[in-house]
Structure formats: structure tokens, C-alpha cells
Amino acid sequence: MAESKKYGMNTRAIHTEKKFELPTGDVMPPIHMSTTYTHVEPGESEYSYGRINNPTREIFERTMASLEGIEDFEKLHAFAMASGMAAVTLIAELIKPGENIVITKEVYGGTTRFFSEIAPKRGIEVYFCDFYDTDKLNSLINDKTKLVWIESPSNPNINLYDFSKIADIVHNKKSLLVADSTFSTPFITRPFEHGVDIIMHSTTKYIGGHSDTLGGVVITNKPEVHEYLHFVQKASGGIMAPFDAYLAQRGLYTLGPRMQMHSKNAHQLAEYLSKSDHIKKVNYPGLTDFKNHEIAIKQMDYFGGMLSFYTEDHIDNQKLFESLDLYKLAVSLGGVETLIELPALMTHDGASETDAAAPKELLRISVGLENIEDLISDMDKSLNAAIKSLDETKK
Ligand SMILES: Cc1ncc(COP(=O)(O)O)c(C=O)c1O
Numbered sequence: 001m002a003e004s005k006k007y008g009m010n011t012r013a014i015h016t017e018k019k020f021e022l023p024t025g026d027v028m029p030p031i032h033m034s035t036t037y038t039h040v041e042p043g044e045s046e047y048s049y050g051r052i053n054n055p056t057r058e059i060f061e062r063t064m065a066s067l068e069g070i071e072d073f074e075k076l077h078a079f080a081m082a083s084g085m086a087a088v089t090l091i092a093e094l095i096k097p098g099e100n101i102v103i104t105k106e107v108y109g110g111t112t113r114f115f116s117e118i119a120p121k122r123g124i125e126v127y128f129c130d131f132y133d134t135d136k137l138n139s140l141i142n143d144k145t146k147l148v149w150i151e152s153p154s155n156p157n158i159n160l161y162d163f164s165k166i167a168d169i170v171h172n173k174k175s176l177l178v179a180d181s182t183f184s185t186p187f188i189t190r191p192f193e194h195g196v197d198i199i200m201h202s203t204t205k206y207i208g209g210h211s212d213t214l215g216g217v218v219i220t221n222k223p224e225v226h227e228y229l230h231f232v233q234k235a236s237g238g239i240m241a242p243f244d245a246y247l248a249q250r251g252l253y254t255l256g257p258r259m260q261m262h263s264k265n266a267h268q269l270a271e272y273l274s275k276s277d278h279i280k281k282v283n284y285p286g287l288t289d290f291k292n293h294e295i296a297i298k299q300m301d302y303f304g305g306m307l308s309f310y311t312e313d314h315i316d317n318q319k320l321f322e323s324l325d326l327y328k329l330a331v332s333l334g335g336v337e338t339l340i341e342l343p344a345l346m347t348h349d350g351a352s353e354t355d356a357a358a359p360k361e362l363l364r365i366s367v368g369l370e371n372i373e374d375l376i377s378d379m380d381k382s383l384n385a386a387i388k389s390l391d392e393t394k395k
Contacts (some may be wrong), residue, residue: 057245080240084202087216097123103149109348151180156343158283160292167195205334213247262305266367323382333366
């Protein structure tokens with residue numbers, strides 16, 4: 001399938017790469033595990049060595065590029081990496097010693113850890129900034145700024161940033177805009193349509209979709225950036241393994257319908273929580289009183305499966321966790337199952353000493369695909385079971 005945009009997103013997820021027509025007539029592509037390939041004559045072979053390229057990884061890399069809207073996805077294919085953090089570090093290779101990166105203050109804890117503890121050791125200057133303060137952002141970007149980095153929706157406060165507004169600022173200064181789009185996936189937001197230059201996802205989350213594969217992926221629409229990242233991918237070697245590429249690709253076949261249902265369930269749960277006397281505040285892009293609702297309408301097709309919230313003081317959060325049957329207390333997100341967590345102690349502990357520290361009392365839910373009535377009644381029962389006694393409330 002060469003003409004990417006001729007077909008809709010679900011069709012492209014299922015049919016983008018049908019290059020391997022096997023004599024057995026397989027309808028689905030197999031997993032290619034071989035690490036080496038025969039040459040017709042020395043130096044002549046389509047595939048040579050598993051770190052450089054692999055047919056299973058290639059299928060996933062092309063499909064991802066197509067879904068992000070890259071017309072020439074065979075050439076400007078994506079780069080599949082061993083984890084989301086390996087994707088972050090691949091992109092960071094674009095920054096040379098003496099150059100700098102400006103990054104939204106609130107990003108995933110591992111990303112904060114990498115940019116505050118590892119990147120500076122490579123001679124890279126890192127500026128964390130509140131991107132709602134566009135004057136500050138403008139003043140931080142200088143002729144040494146290689147990348148500007150946004151995570152939207154952000155983890156865990158669900159902040160949204162207006163990509164096209166920030167892209168204008170960044171491009172005026174001849175810098176490149178990166179978006180970590182893990183929470184959205186291309187079925188919700190396609191950042192290239194809003195001026196972003198490089199997109200990354202942790203495929204461990206919605207793309208894999210079943211909490212059983214680790215991976216990351218990087219896509220760019222800039223040929224010169226693509227060429228350099230391609231070189232770094234093969235030279236540094238943090239690539240995605242064939243089995244993970246197979247699972248990530250399999251995740252793409254159902255990603256569209258899953259994102260719709262994650263969003264529908266999360267919206268209903270957010271509505272329920274926002275009306276509950278036991279809840280102080282809910283962050284969810286679909287709520288009309290959410291601070292970034294207008295941006296959500298502008299750049300999201302659905303509102304996503306992630307929400308965060310604060311319980312009222314009379315709720316004991318530990319009791320809440322213990323009482324819930326369907327919400328597993330666990331890190332990560334984007335799987336078919338619902339997860340709840342306390343970011344300050346679980347996913348964002350790596351950022352606890354930084355400006356990006358997660359609020360201590362904030363809870364985050366990755367809303368799964370269970371029946372929403374069951375999720376709501378489990379939450380309702382558990383909030384009531386978690387009400388502190390009068391003595392505890394006084395403490
Ligand atoms: C938004 C975001 N980006 C990147 C990562 C890192 O991905 P991985 O755990 O696959 O390395 C995560 C992990 O939670 C994440 O939530």
C-alpha cells in the first residue's frame with residue numbers, strides 16, 4: 001500500500017505493509033527471528049544483520065510512520081527502540097555538547113531523570129520551563145537550542161499544550177519541536193499536523209496495549225533528521241527486538257477502537273468523579289471546566305484514557321487502594337486493564353527533588369476497557385469504604 005492517505009487510519013493500521021507474501025499464504029506477517037541473512041554476493045542483500053534491520057521491526061516502523069501521516073513511509077519510516085526511554089535517548093543524540101534543550105517542566109519522571117542527570121554529563125544544557133509562560137519560553141530559546149520538548153497530555157497532571165502556538169515560537173528560532181505523544185497515540189492527535197517535527201511514543205503503553213511488551217518509537221518528517229537518527233539507531237543499537245515489534249504491530253491493528261473505548265470509559269469515570277463529594281478536583285481533557293478543554297477540542301479526536309484527581313481530606317487513599325477490586329495499584333498505563341497509582345511515590349519518584357515533582361496527593365488512573373458500570377460501582381463502593389473516622393479526620 002503506497003498511498004498512505006488514500007485510506008483511513010484503521011485501514012492503514014491493518015494493511016500498511018503487505019510486502020511479505022509467503023508461499024504458505026499467511027494472512028498475518030510472521031516473526032522474523034534470524035539475526036543474520038544470506039548475501040547474494042558479498043555486500044549484496046536487502047537484509048544483512050538484525051541490529052541494522054529486521055523485517056518484523058520494519059513492518060512496525062512503516063506502519064507507525066504511515067499512521068502519523070508520513071506519505072513516504074517506506075523512506076521516512078519510524079525508528080523502533082527497546083523502550084520509551086531508549087526512544088528519548090535516541091532523540092537526545094541530536095543535541096551536541098554545548099547545545100541545549102528546553103523542556104516542559106512536567107514530563108514523565110524517567111524523562112526528567114534522563115535530562116537532569118544524564119544529558120548534562122554529555123555537555124548538554126537543559127532548561128526546564130513552564131510552557132504556559134510563553135515569554136519565558138521565548139527568552140530561553142537561543143541559537144544553541146537544538147530541541148524544544150513537549151509532553152502532551154502530560155504525565156501525571158494531564159496538562160495540554162497548544163502545539164501550533166509553540167511550534168511558531170520554536171520555528172521562529174530555527175529549533176526543532178519534539179512531542180512525546182504516548183498518552184494520545186496517532187488515533188487521538190497527529191502532532192505533525194500542528195507543526196511538530198519529531199514525535200515519540202513509549203509503545204509499552206497504548207500501542208502495545210496489553211501490558212506485555214516494552215518499546216519505544218520515534219518518527220520525524222524531516223529527511224535530514226531522519227538520516228542522522230537512522231545512523232544512530234543502527235550504530236548505538238538500542239533497537240526493538242523482533243518479538244516486541246510483532247506485539248507492537250499487533251497492538252496497532254486494534255489501537256483505533258481501543259482508544260475510542262478507553263476515551264469513552266475515562267470520560268464517564270471523570271464525570272462520575274467530578275460530581276462526587278469525596279473528590280476535590282479531576283484533571284480530564286473532556287470535562288468542559290477542565291483548564292485545557294479548548295486545546296483538547298482543537299487537537300484531540302477523543303479525550304484519551306488517562307485522568308488524575310485529588311480526593312477530599314476525609315478520604316484515606318491507602319484504604320481506597322485496598323478496597324478497589326478492579327483497579328490494580330501499579331505503574332504504567334495504556335493496557336486493557338485499569339490501573340491506579342500515586343505518581344509522587346510510584347512513577348515520578350525520579351523527579352521528586354526537581355521542579356517536575358508530582359503533587360504528593362495526586363492519584364492517576366489509566367482507565368481500561370472493562371464495563372464502565374463495573375468501574376464506577378467499584379470506585380463508588382471503595383470511596384465510601386475509605387472515609388476516615390471522625391478521630392482520623394481530626395489528625
Ligand atoms: C509519557 C511517557 N514517556 C516515556 C515513558 C518511558 O517509556 P518506557 O517505560 O517504555 O521506557 C513513559 C513511561 O511511563 C511515559 O509515560
